Amino acid sequence: MLTLVVGSLPSVSADAATPSSGSVSDTAPTTTWSAGPFTVPNTSGTTGTVNCSTPQACDDYALDVSVPAGYDAGHSLRVDVKWPDSAADFDVYVLDAGGREVAASASSSDPETVLLPAVTASYTVRVVPYAPLGDSFTGTASLVANPADPPPSTAVPPTYGNSSAPDSIADAHNAGEPSIGVNRASGAAMFQAYTSTLKVTYDSAGTATWQDKSARAANGCPQGSTTSLDPILFTDPATHRTFESQLAGKSALTCYTDDDGETWTPTGGSGINSGVDHQTIGGGPFASGGPGPITSYPNAVYYCSQDIADASCAVSRDGGLTYGPAVSMYSLLDCGGLHGHVKVAPDGTVYVPNKGCGGHQAVAVSEDNGLTWTVRDNPSSTPGDSDPSVGIGAGGTAYMGYQNSDGTARVAVSHDKGKTWLYDQNVGASLGLKNIVFPTVTAGDDNRAAFAFLGTTTGGNYQDSATFDGVWHLYVATTYDGGQSWVTVDATPTDPVQKGSICTGGTTCGKDRNLLDFNDVTVDAQGRVLAAYADGCTGACATGGAQNYDALASIARQSSGNTLYGAYDAVAGGGRTSSKTKRSGK
Template sequence: MLNEMHHARLLSFSLTSLRTLFSSSTRTKLVLIALALLATTLVVKTTISSAASPASGTITANSGPLSYTAGPFVVANESGQGGVITPVCQPGTPLCDEYTLTINASSLAATKKLLIQIQWPSSAADFDLYVLQGSTTVGSSHGSSDPETVFLNIPADGTQYTIRVIPTTPLGQSFTGTIALVDPPATVQTGSGLAPRYQNYAAPEGMGDNAGEPSIGIDWNPNVASFKHDKVNTGGVSFFQSGPNTLRTSFDDCSSPAKDQWDDVSTPFVQQAALSDPIGFVDRHTGRVFSLDLIGGEGNSLMAFSDDDGNNYTPAQGGGAPAGPDHETVGGGPYNPNATPAPPPHPLYSNAVYYASQNIAGEAEVSRSDDGGLTFGPSVLLFNPTQCTGGIHGHIKVAPDGTVYIPNSSCSFGGGTNGVAVSTDNGITWNAYTVPGSTGGLDPSVGVGLNDIGKPLGQSTNTIYLGWISGDNHPHIAVSRNRGQTWIRDSDIGSQVGVKSAVFPVVVAGDDNRAAFGFLGTTTPGDYQDDNNFRGVWHLYIATTYDAGNSWITIDATPDDPVQVGSLCINGTTCGALDPFNPSSRNLLDFNDFTIDSEGRAVLGYADGCLAPACTSATVAKTPPYFDSRSSKASIARQSGGRRLFSAFDPLEPAVPGAPRVNSVKRNGAGVVHLDWSTPDNG
């Protein structure tokens, strides 16, 4: 989303390139505001920025944390654009700051991690963090989060690091640096039993070719009866939203893999603008399908919904006023009937529908519809701007008891950055809570238990599961049993499969004690945004718990087909040129989505950046940058075997493999018949 924008540059693009550049680019839209603020700042502030104070420090096993400050900065350093991984720094100028760190703490190497973090007051500003040993970058954090954080293993005594900070959009701000020795996450316990299995489905040729940042939802009981019969859509009909398209997907489980049917059911009432963020949502209980996209620069969205599974649409208002210009999300679910004040009469629609969007400079708003999304009431603030330095947030989830959750990574209080905004009064008031020790600034995701199965005796609300990407780029998930007020079982899921870096966390839950956590991950260390040097291969990983986060089973859901090869950029306009001859590694944009069907299958929507025959597992043997891995094909990973997220639908396994799907039958001139079939689920 917009949270990936760096400094602007004057470029000439086609309309298609502009849409790719600006779609969901928080950092891109932020620059429009930042430039105006900077112009004002420069009028009143011309002092040259001050260097780090103090300029150096030594951390030991007994020294405690170190702290330093630098600034104010008013001049942007643009040397990190276009895929340059270590920007130019000239100490003593206003273009950067350097702090010399000496480490003498090797006695704690087995039990502690080295944390290096910078933060600043205004979320409209942005700084990037690099840690160098000599001329080699050993760690970096250059997204748009505040704070920026790097975790490193504790090196040998006497090791010196240079902490380099680049003011990318400084706006006259100063920053504070902190260095500390912190506890690593606890070891993740591996669950017992058979692992769940997934099969992958791509949209047909010519459909879903620009599918970055997808949304996926399922109508559990299709309103069009013909969409559910025999073994067709036994768990409901799926809807995949990306770019300007709503794609309806049906699955026929008579064979394995299931036969998949894709239909474009896009609405004419929602048109994509250059500054856009397409989002979809399906109310699983009523079957209402929502499609929306930002009205470029106007602070709201075009919206429409369908009550006949995409055959016809009704135009809707979009969010209530005021609404932010970026990162919108829509969700819905039951009202809390016990709230004060009581929910209003809502005869036109059984569930509440919520719309939220961010205002970039520290605020976000949320509004509620009581007529199924046709109109919305006035917005209220989602976060307290004095506590949350940015308005960026994830996607709305509603619990069975009517509690509303919106995950966020911008509220730096309570000892962490990732958490949830929570409303128990149907969206009128909100409280924010964070996971202690959490770091990182990518969109987090929350999953909510959908029933009472597996819920501890006496627990009043449903369990929630928060997934995020930590400052060391590892995928983490934690559990809360009291609406986010406290958290348990913070787990570094990537450690089970050797993942060094991850992006796009997505979480879904079913029974209260069952949840699945998806992310793109690579087992290759290093800076994954380095177009010219990173040789990693990215796969879709899915971790599943059947005991409320006590243990997890993590699998590679795309073992034979990478999702991306090489770099994967999350920094908006600094991700390199956007033209057919030098495509950007920001092809997947900023997030994926995860949902559940009525029979407990986990279903994950993602964009595939590596399409055969141009891109395969062998592509990594070439020399980067890997321009063959720049696609964004609409794809779905659908559970085909193993225990479901609803225990009532667990299959009896091991079992006989499924009947294979026959793809083609050909007879040659000699009368020999050739059959082609896909490998079925192995039971």
């Protein structure tokens, strides 16, 4: 369940918390309370504002924090709310002394967790019984030490050149939720947003040429470019086949191309019974020991999506033409947050990340070609508002990048298919980044990966459209030592991607959801990183004017520095753009 609370929340007269107030300090760092049982659901948050006007619609706890100056440099205020029945659901909102929301956790996770800077302040912790099922809850507020981050990488920072679709392309300014793949045989980048599939090629100087190659009846795909309830694109790096899909209820309108969009082939689209939201397509080798391909196409293709009570994946063994039945990856008893994009390891292990599984972010993993799934969490993480992302190295190392509940950019590494996680760290701290959205990860050699995201140095509630004034850029963090250290750079240093708030609350959002829900990142045959994003600040906004809520199709392509394939480090400078941004339609 996703909600967004806009502006100040109304006060509530009744307060059933026991006790009704408490405090934490550097010498007494923990306080607890409880309330309930609750029997009446309060789902008003789905409309944009929580309504607390009826008895037991909300429960308030007054919390005072008293700490020395500078204490927040190494500590955070953590609020956890948990309940016995994992099928129930409570949401948490934290209000400052003026009644304005400063943090929230309104997923389906149990517990719900909020992280705030550890500063002296007075708060109201508001718990809303979204689906209480007769449960009571227990709340805990604690001052906790922040995990120590290793020093940033000493590697030479890579740089990026940017290009955008020209205005002659119909959907150039309608590119929220972009996805990207590269045909490593032709070198063409394939970019999908809304109903348009765009082909982007680069000359020897790195100059980009954008072409519309959308799937339509005229080029073989009658169902193409007709609707867009979550568009998605995937290019298999080994077979060079590109899939584009539009969600259509419990099915998908999907076609594929083997010639960069010149011609398209229609497919069955998805498995039965697939979900209604958040579709993703991916592919890679089959795991050994199970059923393999039934045609000459060598790789498996996976279609995953979520429904109200669960999320499922279906596998195609004929190159994406048809799919077997959709198999549940998890239910609401396991995970409540939205899932990210499916990725397949070189040994056939399949990963689907999720932002909220039992109080942590996690991956659903299948080691038998999608027949069975296991949820494996990262215990260092807390649920966030953006989908996490996984990139898989050539030797099977998994890199998970995510937005933590305090808004920071964190990444962790697993060498055992998500059973344990190493080197979990904040890769935005060296640049002072306080909030990030849209994490996306790719990898090359087993010890090399890139983590792209939108970030801002402004802290606080980035979804507060009335007061948040942060300036957002596209950042890319890169590791060359297996995730032990990362070097992070601003890939759009002279050109903001957004000014002000960015809403990640779904359909309750206003105009600040112009970028929609995610970005994407990939690598080309030489290991150059290409990050697809929608540019929300164009024209006069990009040169100092007001935010204009655009969504211009854009790609940041690595232009210098070592790539994600060490074999190409010696020729890293060839065919690159300069670091100066190159934009059309700006």
